[in-house]
Amino acid sequence: MSESADILIIGGGLSGTMLAVQLLRLPGQRRISVIEPRAELGRGEAYSAVELGHTLNGNAARMSVDPDNPDDLTQWLTTHIAGGGWPESAEQAVPISELFPPRGLFGVYVQQRLAEARVAGAQQGSTVEHICAEVVDLQSDADSVQVSLNDGRRLRSTYAVLATGMFPAARTPQKESSGLNAAALDPWDVAAMRQLDPQSTVLIIGSGLTMVDAVVSLEQAGHRGPIEVFSRHGLLPHVRRQPPAWPDFLAEDHSIRTPRQLLRELRRQCRDAIAQGIDWQAPLDTVRAHIARLWSQATDVQRRQFVRHVRPWWESHHHRSAPLSAALVERLRSEGRLRIQAASFKGLEPHSGAGVSIRIRRRGEAATGVVHGAALINSSGIEYDWRRVARALPQQLLARGLVRPGPLALGIAAAVDGAVLDAEGQAGSRLFAMGPPLRGMWWESTAVTDVALQAKALAARLVG
Ligand SMILES: Cc1cc2nc3c(=O)[nH]c(=O)nc-3n(C[C@H](O)[C@H](O)[C@H](O)COP(=O)(O)OP(=O)(O)OC[C@H]3O[C@@H](n4cnc5c(N)ncnc54)[C@H](O)[C@@H]3O)c2cc1C
Structure with missing residues (x-):
């Protein structure tokens, strides 16, 4: 067991990275380790996007990672664009604050803020180490937290923070839930979509923002065939406009x-x-x-x-779509290529030959039916119930009684300061959580602004 850090951050997406940034900015000397299996910090699933069409769902004015400076992203973008970055932004005749940046570019912004915080932190002896691994188990006692990694290493620290983000849903009432994800294309994998017959029918489960991204991916891949979207209510995200202020x-x-x-x-x-x-x-x-x-x-x-x-x-009203993506969806609908149906997904259907068949039940109908497509995309969202997440760390934490499900089994329970509650409902002093795992505590605990605020408050709590 190596004595690795004062603070171990488990997960190096936006949450874990912004927590590290906030910790580095605070006075004092501390060793921070971020354990993240991805090669880069600051990206997670959302900001690992590589396509320019996969944008933030809010404009730059709404997506600062600095709660003390709402213009932080706009200012960063202004410098970035002036230096020749993101030349495609010139095609949109709007002020920089109203641009919807590609998510991959947002990841660069987060990484730059981390790099700057590292320099500032180094002046007082603080460090951040990226440990490229997955945490598979965690134990905690009165003095420390001990974690086990998937490469066999074991680390000890004074505090640990669960910044493990969101787990994709395999929404199916049947046992072969993993079968769904195995049969489905990744909504962001344009290269895989290029392998499809461009005129073939593609089925999409779910009609939220991930579906919008999937449609952008298909368009980018040159797909020109029908797209059939199925979701329980058949509701589409509205387009995000820039409304004026309104009394609170x-x-x-x-x-x-x-x-x-x-x-x-x-x-x-x-x-x-x-x-x-x-x-x-x-x-x-x-x-x-x-x-x-x-x-x-x-x-x-x-x-x-x-x-x-x-x-x-x-x-559908609050989590709205970026204007360019929304316009694409609207165009495909008006051309009759994209159809959204209110229907629930009941499972995969065995069939011979190429493609994929799914069983659905249309809203208001008792009988189910089978639909066939060349490919299936699962964009049915997030699994917030940790009891259903087939990953080592959530399962181990539940089995050890170190966490308990949050309200309505959405994520895990925690005190107001982020201290995780154990199976008996007691808040410990070593293990904390932030971001999507706290969905049940705050409902909205995922977006950039939520995460940025939580990172600042939790850093102050850990240091205090
Ligand atoms: C495709 C997509 C687009 C989005 N777009 C927007 C948007 O436009 N605007 C907005 O406000 N929000 C958006 N969101 C919400 C988004 O989740 C948050 O902005 C942010 O990414 C949450 O950061 P996170 O670090 O908590 O989670 P994640 O980004 O999910 O990162 C968690 C990290 O933890 C790591 N991890 C998990 N388990 C372990 C383990 N056991 N050991 C070590 N590491 C582990 C994972 O590898 C992952 O990198 C989007 C989300 C997605 C998925």
Whole structure:
């Protein structure tokens, strides 16, 4: 067992990297290790994107990683573009703050902020080491945390932080869930899509932002055939516009606590906005800042009501699509090439020959049917229930009683400061979590702005 670090960060996507950046910026000397199997820090799944068409879903003005400087990304982009980077941005006649950068470029921005923080941290003797491995087990006692890596190494530290991000869903009621992912194409793998017959039919499960990315990938790969999209509600993400400011009605009215009250008031505000000729996205966007408070105050019954009745609409109205991607989807729909159907996926169907067959049940129909395509793309989202994640670390943490499922089994439970709760509901002093694993605690715990704020607060907590 090697004494490796003061703070071990498990996962080097945006969350783990921004935590390291915030720790490096704080006074004092500390050794930080980020354990991440990917070759580069700061990217994770989202910012490993290589296609220019796979963009952020918010403009630069909304995607700063520095909670103290909302213009941080805009300023970085201004310098980057002035230096000859991202020449394609010139095709969009909008100010830099309104550009939707490619996610791969956003990864470069995150990495540059890490590099700068490393230099600043080095002046006081702080270091960040990237350990390229996966954590497969973790134990904790009163004095330290010990982790085991998939290459056999074992490390010890004073604190550990779970920044393990999101796990892809294999949404199927059947046992062969892994079969679905094995049969499906990666939504971002343009090279694999180039192997398809361009005129063939492609099936997509799920109609959220990952589906939009998959359609961008298919277009990029030269696919020109039909695209059949199936999702339970058949709802598409709305396009993100730049709405003007709107009064923060939830800050003024704390009597709104339940999902029903929220929806009623939000609808009223949207109607008022539309009557004044203002975009309905303006009132909706004021809700974001209050979601964590509303969710954490709610009872489990109210949370369940929200998930069952409001979630699909929240997802499609709030998690909106970048304008260029949305325009592509709209064009393909108007050409009749892309069809979105409200239908649930029931499983893979055995068949002989090429392609893939799936069983679906269309909304409102009792009988199921089989649909055949040349390829299948699974864009059905994220598995937040750690009990269903077939990965070593989540399974070991649950088996050892070091974590317990969060509200509604969304991620894991933690105290307000991020200290993870064990199976008995006790917050320890060594193990913390941030980002998507805290979905059940805050509902929105995934986007760039959520992660940036959590990183700053958790760094202060760990150092304090
Ligand atoms: C395709 C995609 C696009 C997105 N686009 C946007 C967007 O436009 N705007 C926005 O605000 N948000 C977006 N998001 C949300 C996004 O999740 C967050 O912005 C951010 O990536 C979350 O960072 P993270 O580090 O918590 O998770 P991740 O990026 O998932 O990183 C977690 C990392 O942990 C590592 N890891 C997991 N388990 C272990 C282990 N046991 N040991 C060691 N390492 C481990 C993984 O390898 C991974 O690199 C997007 C997400 C996805 C998937």
